[in-house]
Amino acid sequence: MDLNLRHAVIANVTGNSQEQLEHTIVDAIQSGEEKMLPGLGVLFEVIWQHASDSDKTEMLETLEQGLKQ
Template sequence: MDLNLRNAIISNVSGNSQQELEATIKDAIESKEEKMLPGLGVLFEIIWEHSNREDQEEMLSTLEQGLSS
């Protein structure tokens, strides 16, 4: 069976409200389970692709600050 993980993750959260998406993200982060990382990666990919350059630069700055703490 050929499973496309990216499509499965997107299908799983498509149609979710902002509150549901936030709960999904918080749960994935708080659980600290390795199996949640691909899902967070797909969600970040969607955020990145739908952000303008200014927002991307802000995310990069936030990431850089978080990594240097």
């Protein structure tokens, strides 16, 4: 992923409220557009980098369960 894309995504959401961030995520998922996936990946990267070990374990468990369905 191009570093400029990371910076662009982060710049576009920096300062957003939790409600705005949720809207961005839900809108990207509901649109189903492939072009939204890199942006979601950048947001996940930020979450992962700032998560505790227990939060990471919970995310991995949730992901594993979601992929079993």
